[in-house]
Amino acid sequence: MSVKHAISRGLELGRTFLQIGLFKSGGRVAAKLRADRFRVGPSVRTVQPQAFLPSRYRYYRTSLRGLAAQLQSAGFRRRFAGGSPRNRAVFLAFGLGVGLIEQQLEEDRRSAATCQEIQAVFKKKRFQSSLRPFTSGYKLDDYVIGNQIGKGSNAAVYEAAAQFARPKEAESDSSPLELRDHEEEVKTPPSPACCSLRNFPLAIKMLWNFGAGSSSEAILKSMSQELVPSGPLALKQEKEQITLDGHYGVLPKRVSAHPNVIRVHRAFTADVPLLPGAQEEYPDVLPARLNPAGLGNNRTLFLVMKNYPCTLRQYLQVSAPGRRQGSLMVLQLLEGVDHLCRQGVAHRDLKSDNILLEFDPDGCPRLVITDFGCCLAQNDCGLQLPFNSMWVSRGGNASLMAPEVATAAPGPGVVIDYTKADAWAVGAISYEIFGQRNPFYGAAGLQSTNYQEKQLPPLPVRVPADVQLVISLLLRRNPKKRPSARIAANMLHLSLWARRALANQDSAGMRKLADWLLCQSAVVLLQGRSGPGGNRVEAELQRSFLSNLELEDLRAAVGFLLYGREQSPPPASCCHSSLSLNPAN
């Protein structure tokens, strides 16, 4: 080998190591794609695309660090530096490569530290529920119950009010409980629905009790999933103690408050009352005391929540969200799902009826995931459900069951992983948000068990390309190739707010992104300080993003976005690939 050849060989190796580092910066996916085109010489292990899948990727990163250390060690130096000019040349070139790797690693460390610091600042700012702490409301008599506002297959929901929850205007003294939302000026003109919400700011869900018996403990145990979104004071303390210590087993996991997840403020058992419409609409589930032919038990569970103006389904029947508003709605669902996922909960029954909707002071829809009756919230096993018998429930709504759930066959050792199942359902619901039929509904619709990705109908052209990309990735059959709710949410965040930082991704890309993150953090902190702006949907979303900031997830999101843009570059005349910062869009 000539000296010239040795130098070029050494530089090639140096470049190889550097490039692997840079690939990492562009995100695993972009790296994987570029790796297809990238090969090094025969004496060095060929870098295969799958090397960039998470575990292998980590292996390479660790190996790189080890290799860097090894190269710098005295023994290695002696071996190369002391030899012929050719060896010295190789060593120098290696040294150059290692220096660059070190530089890259240092940059990584700085970016990771920035993310951690930002996360720590925003984690401290916990989401405040709309109800102030209060001490009463643990019995049905504490509430005035109005009209029925909804009914499902397991419950009827009624509007309700309580002395301690009356609207702010009616208050002369400071009540122990009030709805914070009333503190804000609502800009929308008053409508009958709005008046009803003012008179009845709460909603009470009365579960139908067939088989749980009539003891409070048995009811709480058999309907325990409904308690997953309940706050720490939702159950009366003695009740909580019984359920925690008694032989009925422990309460399920409970998730912390989040702007896109329903909050159950009170949960109690009481005798089933005869509420408006009961005899006509659900006579069979009434107890014999109220209907001699009824099959229901005498007592049941009641949940007290905030009363929302409508469900997502009802809203979409009368409104067509624009491209930006639609994207914000999809993003909220992803944030809600990510919040559940992080706390080991899978909803398993996401559909537009189970998503409630209200408006922020700017009129932007705020989406709230509700009805946890089918959720998976195991105290120990996380999101993996042993599926050893056909009697194990996979969840609700078979049409929106992710392929890995719908196709699972029960058997010994079989486990269903729900980690990305709700994210898949968000992908399907996104079609409805953008004015399309849900492709998995109806006799002629696709089946999640056997659809092919190419059969998915196209979304309207007005849907931004990045959002189309997110939706198509969420509907990937293979959960390993599907982004998590967090990564999909990050993609939308970046598309909405980091367009400039994302443009021209190069070796300084991560630095640009880190700078943008710092600016964004400052803006969001200032918004929070300047009053009600902090309650706006966009501000809540930005806080969610920053409080969950992880470098790896961010890189994966960048990688997916770059991959999407590489696949279908936007026409020069339009900027549909990302969402303009102009809220008018």
Ligand SMILES: Nc1ncnc2c1ncn2[C@@H]1O[C@H](COP(=O)(O)OP(=O)(O)OP(=O)(O)O)[C@@H](O)[C@H]1O
């Ligand atoms: N907090 C609320 N505010 C306003 N309306 C609500 C609220 N909670 C529920 N509803 C209405 O009541 C309907 C039924 O509620 P929910 O979905 O919780 O009942 P369910 O019987 O558990 O439903 P499913 O048939 O999906 O199991 C909802 O679709 C919605 O229209």
